[in-house]
Amino acid sequence: MSKKTIQVDTSLFIKAVGDCIRNKILEFFIEGREFDYPIKYLAEEIGVNRNTLYKAIDELLSSKLIAFSRRIGSSKFYKLNLSDPIALDFVKLFDKIINIEMEKYIEREKPIFGNDINFTLITKDYPEMGESNIKYCNIKEGLIEIRETA
Secondary structure, eight states: OOOOOOOOSSOHHHHHHOSSHHHHHHHHHHHTTTOOEEHHHHHHHHTOOHHHHHHHHHHHHHTTSEEEEEEETTEEEEEEOTTSHHHHHHHHHHHHHHHHHHHHHHHHHHHHHOSOEEEEEEEEEEGGGTEEEEEEEEEETTEEEEEEEO
């Protein structure tokens, strides 16, 4: 079985919420929501200078979308504020966009995959909101069945 890679210039999330440094940083934190990051690492990964990053980080801290998590030496670490309801709404939006696009991709690529596929599509987990489910995709005899388990 060959592996297919998709190159995307602008992420689907950024297309939905707008292309600015603040949103790119927010997307980075959403993607790595389990971890915290220092400014230097964020600047390298996002591709902006630290001065620009500090301004956007201050905006995200003020809006409580991210939070200071710890200090190691002179480095401050920040993470997504999963106790903020608006941050959680952004996480849900991000995951919903990915789910919708994956479903479209599977439908479009079904002839290439063949008639029998069974795999886990996306795992969503929001323990802070009492929600946890896994989305499964099964393609059998050319029909796509997507089901969620709670």
